Amino acid sequence: MGTVREFLRRTGLRWSLVCVLFWMALCAPAFSQTGDVTLKQLDYNGTERSYYEHVPSSYSSASSSVPLVIFLHGSVNGRTATVEGAAKLAGWTTRSDEKGFIAVYPVGGIVVANGTSSPGYKWNTYVFNGESPDDVGYLLALINQLKSTYRIDPNRIYMTGHSSGGAMVNTFIGNGHASLIAASAPVSGPWITTFRKSESLMEPGGPIPVWIWRGEEEDQITGTIPRDVQDEDQKQFWIQYNQTDQSQRTVSGSYVTDVFTGGNAEVRFTEVTGAGHLNDDDYSSEIWDEFFSRLTLSDRN
Template identity: 30%
Template sequence: MPRAFHFFLRCRLPRFLIALLIPCAATFAAQDTNLQLSFKTITVEGAVRSFYLNLPPQHQTSHESASVVIALHGGGRTDGDELAAQTDFHSLADRDGVIMVYPNGITAQWNDGREKTARRSREVMSADDVGYLSALIDHLVSAYRADPNRIFMTGLSNGGMMTLRMGCEASGKLAAIAAVIANMPMNLIDDCRPDTPLPVLLMNGTADPLVPWQGGHVGFRAKRMGQVASTDATLRFWLQHNHCDQPPNITAFADINTRDGSSVRRLRYPCHPAPLEVVLYSIEGGGHNFPGSQTPDLPRLLGPKNMDIQGAQEIWQFFIRHGL
């Protein structure tokens, strides 16, 4: 199916018509990549939910269980296939024999725990996305030989906040999480009670105009989409949860691209017991963008996009340290 037509369907047609026009086993090839994604559905509590799946080449011949990385799209107008096309997760997954999964939110959004706003529909606010993603993990274990002890989750923006919510409410199903351009929703942080210790990576821009580093309302100008805690408060929550009482190891990355208006510092906090850790990538001067990706480059709207690091590779290395 041509990509332009696929985008037209999502933006112009009701979701039930999309389900009829796109077969469940359809294969979508993202432009400018060698990625082949299978469109799949599962039914969770009577609701049909969808996801894109990429199985590594060795999965067909191996009988061993495989690690899984689940990547959650942001809250725009596109689903998981767009995130796949904009990042390098698929090539890393194929190289390392990892199952890559890109779930789809309802109307391309996740119920990440923020309060209701004008932008977020009643359908999204009532969605049990924790239940869906938990059921999806169980489905991957039973249908695709996924290792239940090696399930990793990452997400951008709305997907990053949903990743943090999963860390709060389904930590026992996850080996590690990585949230990008996302802070803890204010409605979530005071009631967050993870069942287990959990390695956490945060990757935020200090000049993000949409999800503010210092916390507050999410959105542009008068358009508000709920409130989030600051990056410092989000970091502090996970440090306390994981009993991280040592100073961080700090790495300043080389400012390779001097034209992107930003630079990167990594603060790695060792926790107890090792190798448990919490990691913060502080994108100094960075905006609402995934570093090193092919996400839209709109500096006037989103702020600078850092190109000194490859965000997907940094997250991948973090997951490898925790059993990927």
């Protein structure tokens, strides 16, 4: 300590200034290494909730605000599938490094015990009354925390998810939060009707661009309604809600995409030929390049 103080005396630096600089360094946001995710916590209603984030190195030199992509994992058992594994495998971390947005991977609020110290997690989907665990409220609090921590562009916040994570995307938006999300992309996500609930519970609060993805060979035996019927119901709900009246089909390799426009917000529906239960990491490039990157909240104002 004496050596440090002698150095400070000779260089003219004040000890108090050094302490301030040291504290600022500790509090500064950490930037992720390429491909890495960092575990974070958020206290929500007295419960510690977790999420993973990836902040690209380009953020430190960016002078303007950056987009935020929120990816919601599917149900994981904690053994062969984990939230961290889903976060690392999801293509959004790679896209984050390439495109310069922040990628965040929240953890579902339902804990699935498996007899180990690493439980599984899933989402409390299609709940509209704040029932515990309140995953909708948690996601809202997380968005607010991220906006206060980083230079997030509020006009460019996007949400996507795989399997039950796709259902949670619809749940969050259906709770009146379409005004916060510039565009959404549920991938292989079950629809509300398979939970024996009415579509009338879905009240997004305004139009929102939606890109729905499904595999042609998706397992039909999921929930109470055949999967192709669920997916068609989901497509028709958003077409009617966004009041689109024009359609065009494009085929690119195994992707068969119907684009519905002419209304308040675009709806896309892609079926991947020969594919089963899709994984989001296979399609993050298309979702970002063709959809998220060109859509902002201000487009709807």
